[in-house]
Amino acid sequence: MFDAKSLLDQFLGGAAGAAGQDGASPKSRGGADDLLSMGRDFLGSQGQGLALGGLAGILLGSKAGRKLGKKAVSYGGLALAAGLAYKAYQNYSASKQGAPRPQTDPLPLKAPAGTSFDPARQPGGESGMAVTLLTAMIAAAKADGHIDRDEQTRIFDKIDEAGLDSEAKAFLMDELRAPLDLDKVVRAAATPEAAAEIYAVSRLAIDPDHAAEKAYLQMLAARLELDPALVDEIELAVREAQLAG
Incomplete structure (x- = not known):
């Protein structure tokens, strides 16, 4: 392998x-x-x-x-994906509870260790999760043809x-x-945390300024059964990572 x-x-x-x-x-x-x-x-x-x-x-x-x-590219790919999803989920959960947003650092990437967002805890471990995320990125790159x-x-x-x-x-x-196979990408989301990470790296892979890319991300979020509010938090986390110097 x-x-x-x-x-x-x-x-x-x-x-x-x-x-x-x-x-x-x-x-x-x-x-x-x-x-x-x-x-x-x-x-x-x-x-x-x-x-x-x-x-x-x-x-x-x-x-x-x-x-x-x-700053974002100084971390490993698994840490980046897990950190972005973890941050988004924390802020999403706080918002649902009416609590203050807990994350202020654009890249709180050490936090997922030991949590359900830890890549080592995903089915297939780190290697399996890396394959899943690579597959998701390549699929997203095909979205605009x-x-x-x-x-x-x-x-x-x-x-x-x-x-x-x-x-x-x-x-x-x-x-x-x-060929672009959304079913394959969705099937790889063995946990809700993996679903959030798959969406995060898919969003990193494409800049949704074309209708086909926007439609792909919308369909991906729906098929992954991600709450729209969580999708918004992932989008915000990705934008902050892009700006982190």
Whole structure:
């Protein structure tokens, strides 16, 4: 089995670095072609970990995961997902009870340890949860249809250059080739906490400024049976993570 936890770390941690090379956001550089060019330059000049960040940038396109603040990307991917979901759930619970909002730190990521949001306590443990979150992010990236056959071929070329082992390559290629399967994403939500984390990373993977992306997130939240008020708290937590310096 490939190291899913490490790959998730590199997806979330490296995604901001590639976008910041020249200070330009992917949208300001002109779309997928410029993203691919930026990724190629990045892959040619950096080591394997950062190369995977460039790969994630190409995969996610102009998505929100590339806009994470520096503080956010200093944490591992599992900690980030669990922390965002945990913070959102705490604030959601407080709001329902009419209590003050307990979380003021944009990234209270150490709190989930030992709680039901702790990745180690999820079915399948940390490795299983990392696979679930990677699958959810890739599915979300397909929501606007930008990963077509030609784009897949280009991404596969970058996967070959990234120095991944055969199992990691196979996982990414299989997920990219497969049609968008919301049922598969939803089935992986074995607990309410996992459902919140799946939604959080899906929101990190896309910037819902297109109708298809908005519709995907709305459908995902409904299928995961997330309370709209909790979804709003996750959205707020994600925005704060993107701004955390």
